[in-house]
Amino acid sequence: MIDTIYIEEAVREHPRTQAVVARFPKARQIICEHYGAIFNRSQQSFRLQKQNPALILAHKSGNRVLPAPADYGIGGQDNYYFSHLLNCLYDCRYCFLQGMFRSANYIMFVNYEDFYKDIAATQSALDAPGWYFSGYDCDSLAMEPVTNFVADTLDWFATQPNANLELRTKSTQIRSLLNREALPNVVVACSLSPDPIARALEHNAPTVEKRVAALAKVANAGWQVGLRFDPLIWSDDYTSVYSDFFEQVFSQIPNAKIHSVSTGSFRLPPDFHQKMSKLYPRDTLLSGSLHRGERWVGYPQDREQALLEFARERVVAAIGSERFFPCQHETMVG
């Protein structure tokens, strides 16, 4: 799975570095001064790297906990995100990471404890329990066998009843969740699309059937779960495609365990869309009829509203409106 591991000099001896390296005994190890020399350089091809990404083990300094975009919330007032990992195992054609990063290599920041320290500091300044989202720049669970992030982070969140965590994923790597008792301050959220859309756009990700089955297991084990229908993708037969899909999902996930459902339509910042169109000049989603606004490229308003309204009706019919959190245009989707 990983053929090349770059290791920042500063984390060479870190126990997590040692553990990752031990997991890939045949991988080539290359020591570097700073991850930026590999991750941020120019003239990289995201598309070539995606064929066989390298793993970079690094130390995260600077801002580790950042305010989440304005409408990213699922009921809380204070929302933050943090990224122990940059980039994703999957290759979803709509994912903004392709437009945001120059490199498809994975960066794993091994200093988890510094993230926890910063979350604790952030939380101490708040009056109400804050929400901390981990799956913004990566998939929270997909690389769990390598990162051990969920197991470690849940141990910490178990001691922080005033801080809520969202793990967002398309993965079926749920062992670390099933191996322990469910935590009341954690939501395991799964990004889902109808099967024909997932097959066309969510390359390398588990099938929707498998994702729903895994999420049902997690819910049945006592965890609160989230459903993320974001991005909603337009096709001329979207009503029938999404009708079947919503029925499939809501019939399998126990209603009482659904913490929240969010929706959002396909949208990208213009510069990300331009970069992604160059990466995939023959992609039908990126080449299709999109409205180019000042801040966002997305579906023309009539299509966007039709999709969002259709989804809203179905979601509200299934779970009511209290647990429904539509995302508008302030966030991006991976």
Added chain:
Amino acid sequence: MSVFVIALDAEARPLIDALKLKRLIDRPWPYYSNGDDHLLLTGIGQLNAAAACGWLIGHSPELARTPWLNVGIAGHAELAVGTLCWVERIKYKHGDLYPALHIRSSLPGSLLNTVDAPSNKYVDGQLTDMEGAAFYLICSRFVPIELLHLLKVVSDNRADDIKNINKAMVTELIKDNCTEILRFALNLSQLSLALPEAIPADLDQCVETYTQKWRFSHSQKQQLMKLLQRYHALTHSMFFEPELSVPARDAKQVLALLDKKIEHLPVTMP
């Protein structure tokens, strides 16, 4: 399909023979090809390597989608003479450079220091050559770095002095590693298939059907090309001017009509 960039004829000979390359150009730099693979003889030193690579890409810009490999001999403190190495890091005064390996290879990796004159001052764990850094810096301006690599065969070390090197020995060293070098190049060629698709072959011809009829400014022509590429992505066919259903007054109207045409294409998942 690869471009081999090599300093000396003695280093190049085994690849020229193995790939049955023909000398097509003598000056300013000897250039060999068999149609698929290419070899450029740069002469010794960073200036020659940089100038020759710049010349070749100007001569054949289509090679920017092809793997480029700098192959040659190098000194190393400890590794045995004849060892083939992949350069994993290049010393550079403004910060070291890291060639991006996204294919499987079992070749040992090494740090490379490029110097301006032959040297027998060996540093532990380090290759020494005379072209590598310049090759990488110049070529990374026009070739994706994932397709840009350096393979070096150890020719001398602390035990086997640089003074013992001669042409015949150099040729033998490369010849002994020729199979591995070509395997590496082949794997890179396969990786290059994942590059973004090239502009459709008939795009220029299609654009001409419009520009012959209406006057397009430079930016309008760029917009026209983008619209036609989008149409091609969505329909797998080109939209030639005679297919416009309404006669257009000017370029601006052509662009609007094309935009509308794309907007009304059916949207189904592939």
